[in-house]
Amino acid sequence: MELDSTVLNRKEKKLLNKIIFLSKITPHKLVSTDLIKQQPEYDKYYFYQLRSFGLINTYHLTEPNEKAHWRPDNGTYVTEKGLHYKDWYWEHLRQFLYKSVMTPIAISLLTNLVLYLLEKHPK
Structure with missing residues (x-):
């Protein structure tokens, strides 16, 4: 989705700012999705909206010793568009x-x- 057509509402902006803040204080700028879900600004709908706009993205790590198994949403990072x-x-x-x-x-x-x-x- 192009940035020109992306307009965020107040709650989406608050959530994006919180994720940016958390990404600055965590190593490798990768925030645990569980940590984001614990924040008062978190709302599942707005989180997925930010992801669909391409402002944030999720990162999946493989399980130890199992290359084919992926855990869902164990890390979130802010994309260049989001920054x-x-x-x-x-x-x-x-x-x-x-x-x-x-x-x-x-x-x-x-x-x-x-x-x-x-x-x-x-x-």
Whole structure:
């Protein structure tokens, strides 16, 4: 899923921030999924939403002496998209404000100035 179409709600942002925080204090930036589930910000739906957006991902370790057996979700890490989501969000907000707020204000000011000058100096 492209980052341009990814918009997180408040609870998803809180969960992502918590996972980023936990990944910074754990070795290899790999957080135990059980540790994430113990956090008050954890909600299964939002966790899977973050994973489907590609902001986090799960890592599976093999069982000792059994190469074919995988344990489900024993580690979670933040992807590059997840690490830079805030930067993208503020850049997207700045562009939105420029296009949606500043451009109409500038056009309105220019139009009013032209009308004022035409009224003040009639032919």
